[in-house]
Amino acid sequence: MAIEIKAPAFPESVADGEVAAWHKQEGESVARDELIVEIETDKVVMEVVAPEDGVLGKIHAQEGETVMSEQLLATLEEGSAASAPSGAAEAASSADAEPAETASAPDDAAALLGPAARQLVEEHKLDIAAISGTGKNGRITKEDVVNYMKSAEDSASQAPKSAPAPAQEETVAPTGERIEKRVPMTRMRAKIAERLLDATQQTAMLTTFNEVNMAPMMALRSKYKEQFEKTHNGTRLGFMGMFVKAACEALKRFPEVNASIDGNDVVYHGYQDIGVAVSTPNGLVVPVLRDADFMSIADIEAAIKDLGLRARDNKLTIEDMTGGTFTVTNGGVFGSLMSTPILNPPQTGILGMHKIQERPMAVDGEVVILPMMYLALSYDHRLIDGKTAVQFLVAIKDLIEDPARILLQL
Known part of the structure; x- marks a missing residue:
């Protein structure tokens, strides 16, 4: 049969x-x-x-x-x-x-x-x-x-590197020959290219920058990472969980950044579904953390790890990448010091994290070496004014530099 x-x-x-x-x-x-x-x-x-x-x-x-x-x-x-x-x-x-x-x-x-x-x-x-x-x-x-x-x-x-042949037996390519290889784009890569092009052509995208002192967050992580891992069954305490929680709190204060444009309408979302950009051999994908504002930092870290592994193994489903009201991407894991992330339509905002770099900073009139990170917020100027974008990014900066504010929602 x-x-x-x-x-x-x-x-x-x-x-x-x-x-x-x-x-x-x-x-x-x-x-x-x-x-x-x-x-x-x-x-x-x-x-x-x-x-x-x-x-x-x-x-x-x-x-x-x-x-x-x-x-x-x-x-x-x-x-x-x-x-x-x-x-x-x-x-x-x-x-x-x-x-x-x-x-x-x-x-x-x-x-x-x-x-x-x-x-x-x-x-x-x-x-x-x-x-x-x-x-x-x-x-x-x-x-x-x-x-x-x-x-x-x-x-x-x-x-040729390990055992070069005698000169008289060598086969030398013609002088000036330059080899090219042409392969078709995968369907996923072609779609990514199409969406990125649409984002640059159909939105009024701007990027605002700020810098954040990561010393308090790094001290907190260093103090509790072992206890955190033991308490939460091997889940490691990273920075992404803190940034996602900070983004959720900031989105509550500035709902325009959590909104989307649908034709002539503005759709305000009463929830925070945070997309987390993940790099895979097939291209960049953005799986979504549903109701991230109700998730603990441990839940967020565990979910990000699971999504990353499934993305690597091509195990993500359509539902995993559907929706999302805001996106967080971390180019710092690849060494990026500063970049301008591209919007993920119909979202109107995306937060870019970068490499932590020690730099001399002026603190209370003295020069000290601090671990600094540049933050970038790309936003759709059709909906979000520059003032709102800057205040949103400053809110995230304040939450990260004083992590207790995340817990106390200050």
């Missing part, structure tokens, strides 16, 4: 998706809940797993193809590769039994090639015997061939 494997049901905010990668090929055995294919949308990468044990049948949507919500991706034959009825499993087995065209590969190695792997081997004229198979019973999958090719490229690029 064939089981249909379909694309996930996309929410209204996602029109379609793109087949990012097949982790199984036609004729390969799969186990229940094993990852089969990844679908990349404008916001997240969604995983499609096997509903039952069986053999992957015909693939209807190849890598790079655009698919709609609940579109048929492939079929799954129940049973194992050995017991599967006629269909993809037998076709794959008969195809694997044919001798490979690569003259240097023995017959027993060629028999372990899957259809997709065979195509790559024949196209690039690879030595099958040199490729290690990680599939069932030593089967060589497409990923094994791709990894082998990458390793070969890395070895070739490092060889």
Whole structure:
């Protein structure tokens, strides 16, 4: 009996998706809940797993193809590769039994090639015997061939440094040759580019700066970090939790910064859903902390850690990144001393944190060395006046420089 494997049901905010990668090929055995294919949308990468044990049948949507919500991706034959009825499993087995065209590969190695792997081997004229198979019973999958090719490229690029060939045997590239590589943008990167461009063209964005003395916050963290971690089951006390709480308190005082523009209307939000910018290999994503004003600092730190890990592993859902009334981003983790963060529409404000840098400062007529951080608030001038933006940023500065104000809501 064939089981249909379909694309996930996309929410209204996602029109379609793109087949990012097949982790199984036609004729390969799969186990229940094993990852089969990844679908990349404008916001997240969604995983499609096997509903039952069986053999992957015909693939209807190849890598790079655009698919709609609940579109048929492939079929799954129940049973194992050995017991599967006629269909993809037998076709794959008969195809694997044919001798490979690569003259240097023995017959027993060629028999372990899957259809997709065979195509790559024949196209690039690879030595099958040199490729290690990680599939069932030593089967060589497409990923094994791709990894082998990458390793070969890395070895070739490092060889001249470790063991340069004699001068008479060197193959020198023509003088002046400059290599270029052109690759298409991923769907997520293209969407990020589109949104950032829209933000700069469709908002009256300005940025105001201030600096904050981090010494009180650092002293508080140093004093309580071990006790905090023990009390809250391993959750570490960082600066993001404090800044998110300070932002929530400041947003209550200046509701315009927590508002959004919808056409000719201004929508004032009576809650604080704080987006936290997270960098991933696929690009910058902004998962949202719901009702952050009701969360403790420990809850915020634990949630940020969880969101960061899920973002790294492509486990975020559409719901995790939908909404948000204000965003906090920390370029300081990468060493940024000052920057102008870009708005995340329809939000009208974003707070940028930066690197903590020791600098000589004048305090009560004396020069002292203090750990200082530049803060940046980018805001939409269509809604927020300069006075409001400056006062909002000063409020955050006051809360951070005297952390007791956060607890006492002063």
